[in-house]
Amino acid sequence: MARPERVGTTQGTVSYHGLRDWLDQVEKLGELQKVNGAHWDREMGAITQMLTETGKGKAPAILFDEVPGYPKGYRTLYGQFSTIKRVALTLGLPLEYEHKADIVKAYHHRMEDMKLLKPKIVRTGPIFDNVLEGDKVDVLKLPVPIHHQQDTHRYIGTADMCITKDPDAEWYNFGAYRCEVYDEKTIGCQITEGKHGRIHRDKYFERGQSAKFAIVCGQDPLLYLLSASPLPSGVSEYDFAGGIRGEPVEVVKGPFTGFPIPADAEIVIEGEAVPGQVRPEGPFGEWMGYYSDDVVPRPYLNVKTVLYRNDPILTCAPQHKPVDETGLLKGIAGAAEIWKALEACGLPEILGVWNHEGAPATRFTAIQIRQRYPGHARNVLHVAANCMAGAYNGKWTVVVDDDVDCSDMDQVLWAMGTRFDPMTDIDLIQKAWSSGRDPMFLPGNFNNRILIDACVPYNRKLKGEFPKVVEVPNDVRAQLKAKFPRLFNSQV
Ligand SMILES: Cc1cc2nc3c(=O)[nH]c(=O)nc-3n(C[C@H](O)[C@H](O)[C@H](O)COP(=O)(O)O)c2cc1C
Missing domain, CATH: 3.40.1670.10 (UbiD C-terminal domain-like)
Incomplete structure (x- = not known):
């Protein structure tokens, strides 16, 4: 099959390491907006929507700090991907394009050329700066927002990677699935029928077994991008990220799940969903721009460990009436x-x-x-x-x-x-x-x-x-x- 012509050079490499380095590079590009003092109760989500809807593809990434009730340095990040430049930086592609579709062409060629690379297990990493287990488990130690005006709960997972394992294979999948906070030790995880995490979870439930989850809510933007991408069944996003980077992702083992988690992740919550245990989930402002999803009983997670770096960054992406950051x-x-x-x-x-x-x-x-x-x-x-x-x-x-x-x-x-x-x-x-x-x-x-x-x-x-x-x-x-x-x- 004749290959379409290439766009610029696709031989670039991913030039940053981890979310913090990515933020430094975004700041150098002049695309980072820092905001101090916005409240977790609907203010951060509203500010993001207001900046993004008028941004016309040029909206900044927004780093919120000094969130009322939380220590300085406990931050949230919104709007990671609202410009082509930031998507290109994340994928290691040229930053400028004549036509928007040219970046898809460049990414498509990159995928054709790359080889999958398995993650590398390392002994420890900054994700173990803080470990909360047993009675100490409390996801609200983090500045978890209520994102949209008519949401009734805080959501800790939006721009996240929810890691699950196929019970029949050594396949760790991750997907960006939303996670509602019910209380300090209980969170939801809404996964639509047909999505890989849902298939994994349902397989455990069909066998009467609990399903383990590791929810990463602050990570290398490349891992988030792949988490939200419809990669084929059986392919681990870790291997894909390694392929794009040309070097393996460094992972440590989660203390409860044993799952590979990024060693430099900002926040990880481990827990398990038990068959038959459900709670009403929602309402939540949805990606089509409506509060369209019914509030229905859905499985939830009993949280077993909360891990976070010092001065953690919670990554968020509340979707809304287009154009939004996703x-x-x-x-x-x-x-x-x-x-x-x-x-x-x-x-x-x-x-x-x-x-x-x-x-x-x-x-x-x-x-x-x-x-x-x-x-x-x-x-x-x-x-x-x-x-x-x-x-x-x-x-x-x-x-x-x-x-x-x-x-x-x-x-x-x-x-x-x-x-x-x-x-x-x-x-x-x-x-x-x-x-x-x-x-x-x-x-x-x-x-x-x-x-x-x-x-x-x-x-x-x-x-x-x-x-x-x-x-x-x-x-x-x-x-x-x-x-x-x-x-x-x-x-x-
Ligand atoms: C910010 C964001 C939030 C998302 N929330 C959900 C969600 O709550 N549930 C869901 O099933 N998919 C959600 N998605 C879409 C999935 O992440 C996407 O379909 C992805 O391909 C799922 O991974 P999988 O193909 O490995 O299942 C979301 C995507 C984004 C970008």
Whole structure:
């Protein structure tokens, strides 16, 4: 299969080590905002939403300190991934891109080239600075926020990595799953059907066994990014992170679970969920921008150990009406996985994939292709909408031609407005994988989807019958830029 051309250099390396070093580098980029004195009770979440919704892809990462009732130095971090630069820094990719979708291309190439690397077990690490066990267990030693205005509980887990183990394999998975605090020694962990942590937990429950969890709530941003990425079943995010870094992640063994936990993590909570033990979970402001999830009984964790570094940083990502700080993360990491799946199915000439931040995630996925055969566009639509990375809670999947930038909504709308026929270019998928997070979910947690073929009809393209686009060719652009450098300076 012909590989699409590379974007800049993809040979960069991940240049930071750990969350604290990442923060130093983000500060040097001028993208870190420090705020002292915001309250854990809804203020930090509201400030983040206000800065992010107006940020237009340029919002800062926000480090809150001097949280009322907590020692100075006990911090929370919001907004890790609201700029492309910070996602690129995390993945060790070039920081600048002409088109947003180019970073997905660069990440996709990085994944093709890398080898998985297992984590390295070390004896100790800063995560053991403070160890609370037995009666001393108290997750509220940390400045855990109430994030959204209508949440009723504090949530310690949002931008986290919840580690579980497959009972049938040496597979440690981690996923970003939300964790409500019920009291000092009890927390929730909401995992949607089909997610890997849920499958692990359910397997233990089916055998009448408790399921152990290690919840990391402050970690290397790369581990968080992978935690929120739809990696394939059976692949440990640790091995993937090692592959991207080109060196293994250093881990220590959790005292209760025995699970590998990052040696330099900020905060880790270990506990177990017992079959049959449930509590009402929610309400919580959700990623689609609504309080859409019902408050229903869900399994919870009895906390056994709380580990944290001196001056810990609790990482947070309360999602809200788009665009929120996770829009780009899903646009990039989620889209790269869809691209992988399309190629794994043998589909040629995939030039770009983008999950639009405004929808967000798979609610609006656009794929850019160079059409090679009749039905190519339809082929791509059905695979993109139904591969594991594209299937969960999708809504609109759109395919566009090679001359349309799939990450530019204006261009995608232009294609939908001019190359699409409502009678022949729509397919529908019914009863697809959804959840209560979707305000339009159907009984049984299904939803319906729409696939849009916004490519020039292949037969008309082949015969050269489709009208020519009003365009300035690349060579003319280059000549004019060279001739009038000052005129175009601000645009190059
Ligand atoms: C900030 C954030 C919070 C999330 N919260 C949840 C959650 O509470 N439950 C859930 O099932 N998925 C949640 N997700 C999505 C999962 O992290 C994502 O689907 C991931 O791929 C899950 O890992 P897995 O594929 O290994 O199961 C969240 C994602 C982000 C970015």
